[in-house]
Amino acid sequence: MNPVSTITSPAVPLLRDNIDTDTIIPSREMKTTGRAGLADGLFAPWRYTDAAARVRDPAFVLNQRDAIGTRLLLAGRNFGCGSSREHAVWAMAEFGIEAIIAPSFAPIFKANCLRNGLLPVELPEEVVQSLQWKMVRIDLPAQTVTAGDRQWQFDIDPEAKQMLLEGLDAIDLTRKSQPEIDRWLARDRIERPWIYLGEES
């Protein structure tokens, strides 16, 4: 995972509540078992008037000239609800989105973001509204969002922050706790033997 520190970008507004992962990437756009090649299907139901022929809808915000090359999306409440498909995050990252600012995120989507170096920033609805099309700077170390002369602080889980900043791989990090895991398993095999299938207890 690439480290994340600061992101400066015009903020493209997609301010609908409850945008779901079926809309971010529909099931029919998940054509392979890999992580790549998904950006084309991002927001397919909204981005294209004819998804099969890839005819773009000029009215959709990501097709507008000012949105080209954006790294930052603004969204409504409960962004990323629905299916757990990590493809939604892979598609956004491949498209070039590096951060999303929204009043709230669905929990699985948020966790998927953090595992892929996509920064989810939660700010109150009125702040998100005020950022539309502004040049916005997100500073992860300082946990601030700046637009013009206004600045807001945001919360982030300390471990998620550290992992994003250092681009850490969660599995590598957890492997450092292998002795604790082994000790826990040894004890649990005695306490809850029914959990351990295929072993004579």
Next chain:
Amino acid sequence: MSQTLFDTIWNTHLVAESGTGSSLIAIDRVFLHERTGAAALKRMAEMGRAVLDPARVFAVMDHIVDTRPGRGDGTLMPGGEAFISETRAACRAAGITLFDVNDRDQGIVHVISPELGVVLPGCTLVAPDSHTCTQGAFGAFAWGIGSSEAEHAMATGTLRLTKPKQMRVRFEGVLAPGVTAKDMALHLIAAHGAGGGKGHVIEFAGQAVGALDMEARMTLCNMATEFSAVGALIAPDAQTFAYLAGRRYAPASFDDPYWRTLASDPDALFDVDIIIDSASIAPMVSWGTSPEHAVPVNGAVPQGPDRAHQYIGLAPGQQLEGTPIDAAFIGSCTNSRLSDLRRAAAIVRGRRIAPGVRKALVVPGSMAVKRAAEAEGLDRVFIEAGFEWRMSGCSLCFYAGGEGFPDGARVMSSTNRNFEGRQGPGIRTHIASPETVAASALAGAIADPRKVLAS
């Protein structure tokens, strides 16, 4: 200090605390399906990472398998076969137990996991599928994760988590006739919003929850993800243990005193408490494009977002009952179990679906459900009424690019998501209980099941 059931499960599984406030939580069970499982296993293989304990990892083909009789690996979804063949190869290589396309135990992951006793009270279970919360009905902490987290869980037997906040939802009193667990879930989401669970773990409690059978409890917990909750659970009771005892991967008996510890203390504190008067719940139908857009079946469409009205083609103030429908779907991890099919069959028995209903499917949640339903003759009841009777799978709960509903169809569906395009581009989904779907299929329009039950 008094503890909730979730506290107890959390503490049991706490392996270590990181210096930065997260916890390493042991994962007892992982369940994969072909839609997201192959991606996780393939990447692990690429990274040279092994599955720590393959005996505790399971997989099933459910999401894109064909549900027509006589099926093989062929799928109507373009490119779908690759998901099936790659999942099969990856499971074989990793030594994971796979319930393959034509296995007699095949079915929707959240239907077969309890049938086989994979989920157990007090355990942690994850699957790269948002409806994993269904399995919390057994008093487990079960929740949906992404592929990366699935890799983490399989490689290390743990996940790194920050302890979620906790919410208790108490359904007090007794449900009215014709009102089901599906209606409880829709009522809750409509009242508190699709973001109302906001990252909490929910404990469902109260008289009406205790009165639900295990299958109905799964229906209630299933839609916790539509409430933006991490997971939901219901404290195990005699019914839970009786359901699981002796199943293939479950203990033969639940006599160990440990099992009685799986309950919240009476004075345990939750971050949020919601109380609902169960008698006030009516059969619910969604009118819009979010599960929070739901009202009683005899109600009117309220004012919602313009876009939702536009997509669904219903204006504020319009009555839902009597709105013509084009198709009906009974199935999904929400409502495809034997009791669901029995209740729907009781409505359609001896009747015919309306001529305007151009596609009507019943898709049992598992091959075991299918066999049990056939032993009772339910397949004949549905077929004689005009429904297609399918093999088990997720089917048209979502549109994967293969089989679909007629263009622009308005569908009454016993599923969990009425998002724009979920069941196909332009398809307008109304989610409801199986009996409401069945009654509507007979009427050819959105209908109140209580009227059929009373007639």
